[in-house]
Amino acid sequence: MTTATYARRLRRAGFRIAVPVFALTLVLGGCGSDDSSQIGASSVGTVNDINPKDVSELQDGGNFRLALTSFPETFNSDHVDASSDVSDVVGWTLPGTVTANAAGELSVDHDYFTDIQLTGTEPQQVTYTINPKAVWSDGSPITWEDMRSQAQALSGKDVAYQVRGTDGFDRVEKVERGVDDRQAVVTFAKHYAEWQGMFNPFYPKASTESPTAFENWARNSLPLSAGPFVISSIDRAQQRITLNRNPKWWGNTPKLDSVTFAVLDYSARISALQNNELDAATVSGIDEISTAAGSPGLDVRRAPSPRFSHFTFNGAPGALLEDPQLRIAISKAIDRQGIANATQHGVVANPEPLNNHIYVKGQKGYQDNSAAVSYDPQAAAKMLDDLGWKLNGDVREKDGRKLELRDVMYQQDAWVQMAQIAQQNLAAIGVKLTIQPVPGNGLFKDVVDPGNFDIVQFTWSGGILPLGALPQIYAYDPNNRLSNKGRIGSPELNALIEETISELDPEKAIELANKADRMIFEEGFSLPIVQSPGAVAVRSTVANYGAFGLASSDLTKVGFVK
Missing domain, CATH: 3.40.190.10 (Periplasmic binding protein-like II)
Structure with missing residues (x-):
């Protein structure tokens, strides 16, 4: 089964x-x-x-x-x-700011906020009015100071805070008290397109008031919360x-x-x-x-x-897949349509691979940007030849180094079977893929985050405000990697991501996001497979x-x- x-x-x-x-x-x-x-x-x-x-x-x-x-x-x-x-x-x-209906249309979560308004654009300013009934689980009121503390912690300005992503907080200039303690006025130094997604979830200042608190306060428990359950x-x-x-x-x-x-x-x-x-x-x-x-x-x-599986490559300096052209060659050798057929036959009509890193099929903005990695094993083999990776028996070599890749994934039959399809594809062009399942406990902390892989398989779970994934996953700062598991990026892509998430016009933001997505494919960052x-x-x-x-x-x- x-x-x-x-x-x-x-x-x-x-x-x-x-x-x-x-x-x-x-x-x-x-x-x-x-x-x-x-x-x-x-x-x-x-x-x-x-x-x-x-x-x-x-x-x-x-x-x-x-x-x-x-x-x-x-x-x-x-x-x-x-x-x-x-x-x-x-x-x-925990609290949050907004909810959505089945069509993805947003509204204020009135359990926690009576009103949230974009109250300025030059500079961009958002005013949050907290529900006067909202309290933390110890009975203390939820206030603007909790919002200020979280914004500072997630800004990325102090790398001692080991944050997963900055979620627009890196663009916040200041958080001030409004008409009373139950109102926060957030002023941005730079525009942020997806401001509605911020403070989701919303943590108390006890968890964010110092790097030590951020690291340890909720490490083994959640001492304070404010949802319907604790x-x-x-x-x-x-x-x-x-x-x-x-x-x-x-x-x-x-x-x-x-x-x-x-x-x-x-x-x-x-x-x-x-x-x-x-x-x-x-x-x-x-x-x-x-x-x-x-x-x-x-x-x-x-x-x-809005959830999809993928292969992410390790492009860190010194890694076997450091060369983006090598990553492209590997990508072109993997039959994503074949994997889609195998994974979704009898489950969805007309199974197809996902061809976008930002948007999923059916979501506004989705388009196919995957031309750079289109399945073409002959072209992939030629690229490897041109890159100096020559066949020596069944496996290619270059400068005495074999083209043998370790593919790491959660220890689940489904991931292993998907990897086996890629393994067969790659063997056909002289690339050896070793499949390395790992138990879930410690997978990211002990294996993926330290970069102990050539390829890693897992699933990204996104949402109806997907642009936040761009700076979180696909921008690259070697001093603050956030969720860039493959350590891959470029100043050009960083600049385009910056332009995209600064665009307050939704249509222009979509256009820029797809331009960025094409660049992500062209650098061989990762290979989306199928959406859930x-x-x-x-x-x-x-x-x-x-x-x-x-x-x-x-x-x-x-x-x-x-």
Whole structure:
């Protein structure tokens, strides 16, 4: 049986900069099946599938059970050590600024802010008015000082703060008190196109007031929060985290009593669903979707999500793939359409590879910018010859060095099977690919972030405000790499990214983003594979939860039908 993760869509996950996801949400398997009844859409759209119910139809109470890929390295989702598992947990417990409907249209999250307005453009200025009822879990008020502290910490100006991304805070000139402590006025030194995505999630100043606090305050727990739930128990021995209702919560009372996250091996997830040990998990591949759809008490819900798998290359100085032309040659030898066919046959209509690093199919702005890496093994072989990588037996060599690449990924059959397709492709042109699965715990901190790979496979989870990924992932500063895992970039690309995220005209910003995306392909930064079809197996009794697509979820409304 094939396996996959559940792409948990949190209240504000669509507004965060991209987060790395260990597990593959698109699973190889079922290629011999023609069960067309299980085929879904391949592009994000204007719908979600969450079994919507009025809260009057739901039980009061209940424990909602979800799985994690690995135990969080930190509960600070802005830290470089954070992964999607961190965001999955803290998304239930922390404030944010905006929510979105199924069409991706934004509105202010009134649980936390009564108003958020762009109140100036020269200079750009945004005024945040905090809900007067909003308090941290110790009862202290949420104030403008929390916003000022977070903005300073995430600005990137002090590299002692090991941030995952600056998310526009590097462009903030100052954060000032407004009419009272419940209002913050943010003034920008430079325009920032996606200002609506800032402060998602929003942390208390205790977590950001110094580099030491940023590193340690939420390292092993989340001492202070302000969502409908709070972390009540962390059991590292059992690899389990429990949330309970926040007694200081001022909004609508959650229907659930508790939420339990447990680290669970992927091979056990479908069985856990069938045995009533989990309440939701992603399913992919026709075999897994059909198995879930045919299991009593489970429904398969569908809404493609802004999430995609990829191969990222290590282009650091001295690395085997330092030469961008070598990375292009490797890219051109990998049959992405073949991988798409294998991963999504019987799952989506007309499987296709993703041809953009910024936008996903169906999202405004999406276009094919991948000409530089189009599949052409003959051209790839010629490029290698021209670069001096000559065949010596089955493997090419240059200056006594063999063209042998280590491909690192989370230890999951789906990733390994995808790598095996690339391995066969590359062997055909004299490149040896060694597949190196690694357990989820410590994968990024101990392997990927130190650069101990030639190629790494994982998933980027983005959102409806995707431009924040440009400076976070694709810009490069060797002194502050943020989430640039491959250490690849150029001053020219940095300048174009700067121009893109400074553009307040959305149409012009899209045009510039696609220009940047073409440059990202041309430098051989990474190779997008496919986006998530967003099929989710959910217990039939669960309401207001499932495949969210572009929409936010109201976690106070998640529950079990009476």
